[in-house]
Amino acid sequence: MKKTYFPVLSIAGSDPSSGAGIQADLITIAALGGYACTAITAITVQNTLGVSGIYPVPAQAVREQVEAILTDIKPLAIKIGMLHRFEIVKEVVDILSQFPKVPIVLDPVFLSSSGHPLLDEEGIQLMIEQLFPLVTVLTPNLTEASWLLGKEIKEKDQMPEAAKELLKFGAKSVLLKGGHLEEEVLSDCLVKSSGEIFFLDHKKVNSNNTHGTGCTLSSAIAVNLAQGFSVEYAVERATEYVVKSIEGGKDYQLGGGNGPLKHI
Template identity: 55%
Template sequence: MKEYIAVLSIAGSDSSGGAGIQADLKTFAALGCYGMTVITATTAQNTKGVTAIHSIPPMHIKEQLLAIMDDIKPKAIKIGMLDRPEVVEVLVEILSYYPQIPIVFDPVMVSTSGFKLIQDETIKAIRQKLFPLVSLLTPNMDETSILYGKEVNNLESMKEAGEYLLQELPEAILIKGGHLDESVIRDLLYSKSNGLKVFKSDKINSQNVHGTGCSLSAAIAVGLALGKDMEDAVDFGRDYVNKAIFYGKDIITGNGNGPLNHFFNPQKQIINEMD
């Protein structure tokens, strides 16, 4: 008998398919894993932005998670959008029973268009209750600024924030530097076991970067599910996302910031030529 490598996404739904649960499932599938979901909220959004959020009742979130853990236990878990402290409490109540499962937490707080996706009191609950369970935290610079309490806008402040926030985490934090106006992207991985590791890659000129953070955290979770150590899992995830951005840079999806090309193998895609 054989089994799939199962990976779970606990996150919000993106109706346009580019981020959130939808991006995670595409990433899991593209990397050969069996994806499962616990939906924390649904959003009305497209490539131009978020217009509304509908919160899923905490009890139903709990029921979703219990159903998964009772049957198909994941090899790794990715957590994304958590918009209320009650949701944090539900997740911590259940996930604390599974310390052996690595958790990658992408702290989604503000959409690319500036729409706030989280309540202020939720941040406090996350830091106090969820952080102790997280294997890897993956904030971008805006999210890092919120968590650090100071503006993070350059490499030096990224380093300072990483050292500070690592004290609240059991294992590691990856601060993503994609928002810096530089030709080379630097992502900083701070871990308690290996210190600082800087990952570098050339920035790809593309407006199709919707869902980048979701896809990266999902791909890293896949790497951990495959048994890779933290540095190799981050490298694995970054390589996938870089290729997904590159092969999606010339494709038009919607009228705003389009998604990555999650299934970027050119021989397996049907892409219409536009006039």
């Protein structure tokens, strides 16, 4: 009997410094026992100091990359990061809607941590209206959630209700990330469409090396789903992995700015 992999498709932009984007997804998925496939949406110019340029891949080329993987390798889960342009969002929605049984983890990337726009306004609107309803786990941080809901979310007590409101956009579950909370114990809040609420608490790790944390978390959730874990356990296991990766990388120096996690 032939052995099988746990293939995961990452649809995202590249990062030449490997801290975030496709490169971080590849490392994360491999570290957690999956087989990583990719569809590159844009080539970014960035390093530990931030993003200085973005060169989008043609939307048709993105579609063909996704189709090539879905129709042959047949991934068991999909992670979506930066899509960058309306045309790319449109193609991704169209092709993924034809594969409704594959779980999708969406990191709704609108801005880089340094404030660089990563998706145009038309693309954001289309993502909300047509991509969110296809998603198994939506993973916004507090800044993204505040933007989506039109109100500031900055306290732990606000998170369950905010996550419930985000569910109304159509995703099956929402993991609202609390990494920006100003507390020693950080909390993420997972809310499922069934109404179940789970808090994942973890001690804050003081580190400047947090570049790509969102990419890493969403990829880790996707590979856990590919391996057949429930949403709750996939999120719990991914969160533990990210915390350990931040802890493992906090004493390293790479570049002059915000360095990467220690993924392995």
